[in-house]
Amino acid sequence: MQYPPIRPPLRLGTLGLPQAEAGLVRAWLVLAATEPGFDWRLGQEPPYDALLADGAHLSLRSEGLPVLGERLCVLGQTSATLPAGATLMERPLRQEALTGWLSRLGVSMRATSALQVAQPAATPAGAGLADAPAIRWKLRRWPPQQLLRDSRTRMRMASLLSRRALSVDELAYLSGGDPADCQVFLQMLQGFDLLEKVVRPAATPAPAPADNPAKRAASGANTALSRVVRGLRLRLGLA
DSSP, X not given: OOOOOOOOOEEEEEESOOHHHHHHHHHHHHHHTTSTTOOEEEOSSSOOSEEEEXXXXXXXXXXXXXXXXXXXXXXXXXXXXXXXXOEEEOSSOOHHHHHHHHHHHHHHHHHHHHHHOOOOOOOOTTOOGGGSOEEEEXXXXXXXXXXXXXXXXXXXXXXXXXXXXXOHHHXXXXXXXXXXXXXXXXXXXXXXXXXXXEEEOOOOOOOOOOOOHHHHHHHHHHHHHHHHHXXXXXXXXXX
C-alpha cells in the first residue's frame, strides 16, 4: 500500500507584532499542531504562506500587500489600503479566531495546490516498486509532550523511530498502530523539524564478472579436446 508523501507544514509569518503577542501566537500554534488537520507552524524568516501583521505597522509600510490577498491578516486598526480578501481582526487577539482563520486558509490553499499539480509521468513498462527509492524517517530528537499526548502508541512509535529509520508501513507494523495514524504522526514530527529523511537508493545491477584469462584458456582447451574425441569416434565408427 502506497501513501502520499508527507506534506511540509504551512508557514505563518508575523510583522510588527509586540514581542509578547508574537510569543502568544507561537504558543497557540504549538498547541494547535496536536490537532488533526492543523499543519501551520510559525516561520522564522520568509517566504511565508500567510502573514499576521500589526495594523499600525502596516500604516507606515504597505508595500507588497496586494500580492498577499486572503493570506494577509491584519491585527488592529490600520490606515493602509488592504487587498481584497484580507482579514481584519480586533484586539485582543483570540486563539480560536487565529486558528480558525488559519484552518480555513489552509484548506483553501491545499485545495488550490492539489488542482494545480500536474499529472505524473507515465511509468515505463516493467518498472516496479522495487525500482523506486524507499523513503524512511528517523527521529532527530525526542518530541515534546504536546505531540505525544500521553499516548502509548505515539511513545512506542517515537521510540522505534529514535532507534532506526522506518517507512510508514514498517512503523505501522512494528508499533501495532493504524497506518493512517502513523502518517499523521510523521507529518506532525516533520512539522517540528524532528525527522531526518533517509533514502535507500534503488538497487543497481550487479557488475559483469571480470575477464579471467586462465578460465578462458581452460574453456578453449576443453573445446579442442572435445573435437579430437569426436573425430576419433567417427574414424572408429562409434559416432
